Amino acid sequence: MAKISEDIYLERIPPGMYNELIHELNKNSSWQILACHVAEQFGYQWNSWLKSLEQNSNATKTPADILLFELNVKMCTVGILCTLLRDCELGNVLSVLHYPEPSVIIKHPSDDLEHDTLEISLGQHLCLSCKATGIPSPSYQWYHNNIELPRQQSCELDIVINSCDQAGEYNCKISQVTNNGEVVISILLTKSVFVNLSRVPVVIQQQPPAFLELKEGEDFIIKCIAQGHPEPHYQWFRDNIKLEGETSNVLHIKQFSFKHEGKYHCYINNDVNEVITQRSHIMLDLPREKAIAKIALIIANDDYENHMCLETPKNDAAKIGILLKEIDFKIICLVNLSLEQMKNAIRKFGDILKEGVYGLFYYAGHGFKMQESYMLAVDAPESYLRKDAICESELLAILLQNDPALLVTILDMCQTIPPKESNPNIHNEIPKVKEYKSRKNLRNLVQAYSTSSYRPSYERTNSKYGLYAMHLSKYISKNIPVAKVFEEVGKSIDRLLKGTERNQIPMFALTITKPFRLTDAIYKRDPSPTLDHLNKLIAFSIKTIEINFKQASISAMVVISLFMEPYLNVIKISVCNLEDLEVNFFNFVATKQNNLFQTAGSKQECWIHNPQMCQGPLVISVSKNGIQIGATLLHIKNYIPLILEHISN
Template sequence: MVTTKVPHPDVIVTDLEFEITRNLIAMLDNNDSWKLVVEGFNRHYSLFSKSDIRIFQSKSSPSEVLLNEIGNRCCTVGVLCDILLHCQLYDALSLLREPERVIITQQPCDSEDTKYIPEGTDLRLECRAFGLPPPKYVWFQGNEELRDQTSSVLFIRDFSVQHEGEYYCCVTQDIDDRELCQVYSHRVNVELLPLPPTIHEQPVPCVLFKEGDVVTLSCIATGHPEPQYEWFKENFRLPGEESNTLSITGVTASSEGSYRCYVHNIAGAVWSNQSNISMILSNPCDEESRPRIIATEKVALLIGNDTYTDLSDLNTPSNDVATIASILKDIGFKVIALRNLTLGEMRNAVREFCQLLPQDGYGFFYFVGHGFEIQDKFMLPVDAPGASKYRRCNSLCEKEVIRDVLEVKPRLFFILLDMCLKVPDRNDNPGIHEELPDVFLYTAQRNLIQQYATTSNLGAYERPTEVNGIYVNHLKKHLAKDIPILNMLKMVQKEIANESADAVDKQVPLTSLTVVNDFYLTDPVTGHPETEARFQKLMALPALDTIVFDNIGWKSFVKIQPHRNCFHNSLDIYITNMARWAVVCRMACEKLQLKLNREDDNLIITIHNLQKTKLPIVLSVTLKHPETAKEIGSYTFDLAQPLITQAHLWFNCSRLINA
């Protein structure tokens, strides 16, 4: 084969040898590469006008005309080489310059030996090399050549466990068909990002057995690496039980107890729901003949935190509380609904809840807002420090609530936490992992149902386009049904399991319980006079239906009610016949938040944070002329201590229930 000698850099382009010119024209005509050359010359020298480019395009070989044009302007091979290099037209450049051995200019990895990729995402590795003639790329996984990966970029869609391994690139260069040059990139080990275990199938919450039966519990979890399992009875590990299934053969009375599974891998750990195993001492009655349980009273405390001082705000908690409150009222609950409480206010709200709830009553506690899990589950108040600073001592522990409510000896306590149960990141919040937390002990009874909108290491979600969070969006369809509570929770669980892809694997509800009887939220009540009297005190509102403004005798109708007819720490005052006036409202207490809205000719005054005031509330409403701002008339509302103000949630109480 005859090798053409490369030209000297000072040679004028039009003086190139015929063979070089012919090959160069062919390469630049291919894929309209000549346009890149024109752009390169214009970027550096502003050489060609739009009319010049139109002339090039009109020719059968634009590259031939272009080379003649730059040659006529005394363009040298050296200048053309610089333009080709800048445009990364290496095949054309190799015709005009001496061969250069290939070198790798960009390795596929940094200093890290291992690259971690979340499952289902795309892997992209890049290896760049330079040489003349231009090099070729071949990628390898281990010792296996990846025949479909022949560019400088390795791309694997939907990375999974089968793609784990060591990757590297072999860069080859063929010089004049006589010499083959090969260089290898650094090797990079690519693994799936470790994921803590997530339990997708919990052990059944309750198992009844006869002596000699075989009891089987199962717990199915996913994670990476593959989770490991350990089974516990009470707080004692069961030796040898290290699969996702626990089988107890020949059960006896000594087999009774609470069982749960500890699931772990290098990324984290999670406890399963408890499974309570009980022996049947006698034949149970048929379901239809079993009498319904009767509660002394049914009381609910609902708390929704959505406006935080140092944490991100949420969209739906107030809506979620309002939705649940409306349903529970319809089925006979006395409901206390509160929003945006500090830690002290949350504790005092639980204290008030415990004083309302009589012995043998049904208690329903619901919290929606920010939360976390680290050994126990914690609810974050609105005054919690920022994400890197909050501690368990800044939060309300679920066990603290359970302890205080169970002291009342309710027939049923149903606690529902609609919040994230993720462990705070050790790098972002190291202090919370070093904290020595308080311990809240309580004596377990067969009267507790614990429901979580999600499970450990997962979040609870809301969508900006929907009124309610994902869990309440499904719960509200079934909450009022006359069915056992566990059946209702299973319906919600199944619906969320059929949610869209953005939620089905990210939010997995979890149920834990100690009850053995079928409780219904619709069960009847006998009534409890003390609870009724205390509840009516917390519902107290001024008895006003009309007001007359001073000076002008302007008369308006008034309606005063809880905000959204729901919240006990916010108040709505509707005043009619106000369209023609500008209005100014004043209150003495700076901790109260005042908002004004108009609806047709009605003025709606909303007072938030009623729980913060220690004194009776006095509201002054002044009418002004809309153009001159001159005061026309005024009225002073003596609101006394409405709704939750009488519970004194501002009080600094370290113990929720008086001895």
């Protein structure tokens, strides 16, 4: 019932009540809701109607004032306004003119459901709604298991069920208070909806860390997070031995010591399934080693003269070289070497590996196993013997001669036996035994292989990288012990390979006695003469020089750069500023066919493999409309890394 006569016009409403009515209409822009409804009743364009109300307002007249004035002009009575406000569900505004009416629930959350129980999976939305009427307008607050849900204060509930804790009872409390909030008119509680979670397998959302190093006496905590329904159960293990009492998702060890070192994992299960977390290698943080220098020799052979060419070694070696550069290794990276060039490169590398130096040798290409592992150069004959390859003991004999602090050798190649039907002579060959030794000891040596003895290594069709290098690249630059690098590579490959590829089984052997890491720091002191010499040998920077074609009175700029980082023995020559002319490149003296290449699509660029082998300068000629108009000589040997002269002597 209205507080005043419903027949009086709006202008006759008592001033105090009128001002309160204006106040409530302006609050939360309620006047806009009423204005839109009025526009609909009178067939107005609601947007222009709202704009006119706002434009006519000023410091003393609000949009609500203008709206009531317009309604009064249209002979609107209190009763009509009450009807309009009720239609708009503006109960708080209506309460200024009307005595309170207790709330009535007209829709419970369960009314849309066949039963009062819902089954929902993790990740799904829970959507519920209810409705109540009353004057003033009722307010809503949703509850879960009698606990208030924050920020859920509308008549609709929409939340994501992402935890088993969200199962249970949901309902809504509907409260009705006066506009000033001082008097409670009514409090109602809707019927409840009970949410059950569907059975969900355990899924690990957060793994424990793969590696963790701790100082002696420190406390440490590792944890995992998993979801599933019913609620997952946890059990921690160290080195596959159950840790009694450790049945939460958090493992807390106090005062860490060497006896706590090991590989930790958590077994998690519910009624649906069971899972195991990744193993977390917890280690004692020992004093770190330092190197005088860190140097790597990287050789990739893929363009064989008498054997099947390979697809990935060039990319594999480049990837490993770039990663080693990132952890401060000096890189000697070479591609497609002959047997003599490989031997020279290894000898030069061995001369540099002095005491205190970390050395790393990586080879990718063809190889075989005949008691020892052998690497094949690109000029290996079709029917080769052991003497046509480099054996591992020969490699170690050279690289260990000066007692490097750490030596890592990585042979990314097949370890299969040459077939008798295509290479019978090698099976009758009497091998020469190469003894490798150092002046002090053979400790701190790591020998890693992409596959085990007498097993193949695989390339994947249309894959940029070989299987072993793909996984080695994940770990070789990580700040973990060097032994851990190759352990993780093996596990990573084992998880991935299926079918025939499982015949490739990486392995490694080591004699490590110190906590070496490939990321160890380098002493900050002046380099020795040997290391200073190395820097000069591998130094290379892009060079730009001017050349002149005197016959044609033309000059141009030539840019000399590496064709593919980080390889030092493939040089690119680009001629600039001759867009209207055809440029060709020739060897001054005829040399091997695969030495000089000119890309068909680029008339002003070539690249040279092993430029130190060129007998004489490079000839650059220019033509116009097919007629040669000039030529000049470029002494390319003046611009190549010095190391190339050493590997070809």
